[in-house]
Amino acid sequence: MEIRKKIVSGIAATLSAAMLVSVAACGGNDSASDGPDDGSFMKVDVFSSTANYQGVQKGWFAKIVKDKFNMELNIIAPNVAGGGDTLFDTRSTAGNLGDLVIVGMQNGRLQKLVKSKLITDMTPYYGKMTNVKRYQAGVDYVTKQAGQDGVWGVPGNVSDESPTKSADGIEPAAAPYIRWDYYAKIGYPEIKDLDGFADVLKQMQDKAREETGDDDIYAVSLFKDWDGEMMQNAMAASQWYGYFAQNSVLVPSDDKDSQIVPASQVGSAYDKMIEFFNKCDRMGLVDPESTTQNWDNLSTKVTNGKVLMSIWSWLGKPRMNGNENQEKGVGFMLAPLQDMDVYTPGFQPEGDGNTFIAIGSKAKNKERLAKFIDWLYSPEGIYASAANSGGAACPKEMCWTLNDKGEPQLNEFGEKAMFNSDGLQVPAEYGGGSYNDGISTLNFKTVNANSTDPDTKSAFNPQLWATQLAKQTKLSEDWSKHMGGAKTDIEYLEKAGKLAVAPGATYTPPEEDSQISTLRSSVKTEVINASWQAVVAKTEAECQSTFKNMGTQLNDLGYAQVLKVDEDNAKALIKARQEIVKEYADKE
Missing domain, CATH: 3.40.190.10 (Periplasmic binding protein-like II)
Incomplete structure (x- = not known):
């Protein structure tokens, strides 16, 4: 592999550590009842330290999640609730952070979550998580930071691109x-x-x-x-x-x-x-x-x-x-x-070293939640859940299609969604409502949007598409x-x-x-x-x-x-x- 002459330190260094938290020993039990999944509707509590919205996910992203998984996401956001780590501490002490957990792994927090049995070892479901397996280095990094064997979570901002290639x-x-x-x-x-x-x-x-x-x-x-x-x-x-x-x-x-x-x-x-x-x-x-x-x-x-x-x-x-x-x-x-x-x-095969997503130990239907996490790391999930800034926060057909050359190309709606989304309304067939209100409120970037989509061979980010670069002002x-x-x-x-x-x-x-x-x-x-x-x-x-x-x-x-x-x-x-x-x- 050719390595550029100019190489500098990895951006992944997390410079600001989160406040050290105390997690009670009475944490959740990973063996909590999780019988067969009958596929019925379920409301999923998502504790997300990255979210800037609290409440039920709305709009077009909610429709995708409901149609694919028969789930509704209820976001629990410390950034909105206020009090710094208070909400995290309170829910940890109660032994139940949430069904899905998106938090930072620094300052020993990940080890505490594992030791206190607040998150689930996803090993029983990992064999079917084919999309996540593309980013095995990231999964291994989380395991290493946890200090205990198992699949404890998947980090954010991972990529399978070369670490010496600009991200x-x-x-x-x-x-x-x-x-x-x-x-x-x-x-x-x-x-x-x-x-x-x-x-x-x-x-x-x-x-x-x-x-x-x-x-x-x-x-x-x-x-x-x-x-x-x-x-x-x-x-x-x-x-x-x-x-x-x-x-x-x-x-x-x-x-x-x-x-x-x-x-x-x-x-x-x-x-x-x-x-x-x-x-x-x-x-x-x-x-x-x-x-x-x-x-x-x-x-x-x-x-x-x-x-x-x-x-x-x-x-x-x-x-x-x-x-x-x-x-x-x-x-x-x-x-x-x-x-x-x-x-x-450069691209980070092991992720950003900061946030990761995991399954809470008290969650029901854990296999379905594992499928949801795996979907977030699939091309379809990346397009649907990517942050709007520099990403492709809307799915195929709704925002883009393939042209005669097989290249991804934004449609009229996609152009507005990516670059001028204020006031944009979503067609009823995709859920209706405001486009901006329907963006994923998880605020968790799973895969670097500048990575290559294995299906289109172009980046997930529309700004890098040949069809978009051809448009000059x-x-x-x-x-x-x-x-x-x-x-x-x-x-x-x-x-x-x-x-x-x-x-x-x-x-x-x-x-x-x-x-x-x-x-x-x-x-x-x-x-x-x-x-x-x-x-x-x-x-x-x-x-x-x-x-x-x-x-x-x-x-x-x-x-x-x-x-x-x-x-x-x-x-x-x-x-x-x-x-x-x-x-x-x-x-x-």
């Missing part, structure tokens, strides 16, 4: 995106590096203000409310240069040539982005409300045309690139930053013309040698010692405060000294202990990455 589909999550229409109006100047990028952004800002007469248009707008281990915006932008943050360290794009580095290290990718934002600020390109606004404020400004650069594909494009704007040549597109080496995760045509004829961002980055693929290694960090967590809290506060101070520094020298002094302050806070933990976890992640690459190669 991002058409575009990376974090990359330099710009308002292409203003870039075109200033003559498509080359952008060699970040210094040159700042100069180009200045020209774009000047042009936008000149044309609109609005002085509140800024090239760059930032926000604080997602800050965690670091200043989130600079951390995310570090991915432009192939680094992925894991807690307080950056995992390099090539472990052979680089080393794991603290984000606080002078010269790190994080430092590089801090200095870039500072230069932009000194040039008058940064929105002065960046230090006080939140994500919602920024999103509104992007929608209103007040921001010219987007750190992520999913900020600028969804809010500006509507069909009407694209036909005018207006919208965000990937910038041709010559020295970028953009991070992208004025905006996409102009961008393609200036980007070597590429139809997608990933295609351009691959051809240009600017894509750093992170093998999809699944790694769940061990539970953290409370002393380290306490030290980490102080470290995070110092890193975030110093980073913002550096960004708004009045001179380049002040920016650099502020960042350098941060390292001294961190040492006084006991950062060495935190760094040791983070470096060990990063090394374990790299090892897992190397192992998954070898394992996949051995299977070919």
Whole structure:
């Protein structure tokens, strides 16, 4: 198997652990009565920590489930009920989480569920779960994390694609995106590096203000409310240069040539982005409300045309690139930053290392529930239950058919469902009602939608279909013309040698010692405060000294202990990455 030269750490590392929970020893009994299934109607309680809706599933997805399994799904959602882990604790203590369970496996939660007999070993039913067996590596990972033999669940976001192949589909999550229409109006100047990028952004800002007469248009707008281990915006932008943050360290794009580095290290990718934002600020390109606004404020400004650069594909494009704007040549597109080496995760054979789906120990008709889980991992189930964002959240016939060449092609309803679903009504034959209201409320992505459908030989995601890529707008045509004829961002980055693929290694960090967590809290506060101070520094020298002094302050806070933990976890992640690459190669 050919492995790309640029390989970075697996995105599957779960960086934020769920609160440690206490599960009572009086948990459920796996031998609960489960007599023969007579096929009669059953209401299924689904405890889903990922769901954002509580109540009975409605609409077209409900109709599919009723027709195929004679079941009704009743969603129990901690995110809606509130109280953090309280609902989980209460139901666990009672010995019955639900008939189906979708929860995280980190911080020992999976082991607790198994030990307390709150979930079922699906081994008796596994022989018939032919769709799930396509993702055996994921099932094995759950078993390994459970610490006990058996089939305890199936993880989310699995794939049978190569772990060294980009799983991002058409575009990376974090990359330099710009308002292409203003870039075109200033003559498509080359952008060699970040210094040159700042100069180009200045020209774009000047042009936008000149044309609109609005002085509140800024090239760059930032926000604080997602800050965690670091200043989130600079951390995310570090991915432009192939680094992925894991807690307080950056995992390099090539472990052979680089080393794991603290984000606080002078010269790190994080430092590089801090200095870039500072230069932009000194040039008058940064929105002065960046230090006080939140994500919602920024999103509104992007929608209103007040921001010219987007750190992520999913900020600028969804809010500006509507069909009407694209036909005018207006919208965000990937910038041709010559020295970028953009991070992208590889497919994850073992899943995302976070959530999994299982059968509750008190459930009745467990064999039928096992069939339902297996269906969720079938092509039909993937199309029906995939998240709408980047997925194919509607089934064949309702949304798409095969054309004369045997290629999947969206119909008129499917086009609206995938890209402009507000107010869309579902035909009565498919259940009627609002399309959006009928989307699966499990909010659980079983298989990465950019994986290949074994039946159509195309991706599950319609955005990757040849029939969809053939549809060009004025905006996409102009961008393609200036980007070597590429139809997608990933295609351009691959051809240009600017894509750093992170093998999809699944790694769940061990539970953290409370002393380290306490030290980490102080470290995070110092890193975030110093980073913002550096960004708004009045001179380049002040920016650099502020960042350098941060390292001294961190040492006084006991950062060495935190760094040791983070470096060990990063090394374990790299090892897992190397192992998954070898394992996949051995299977070919």
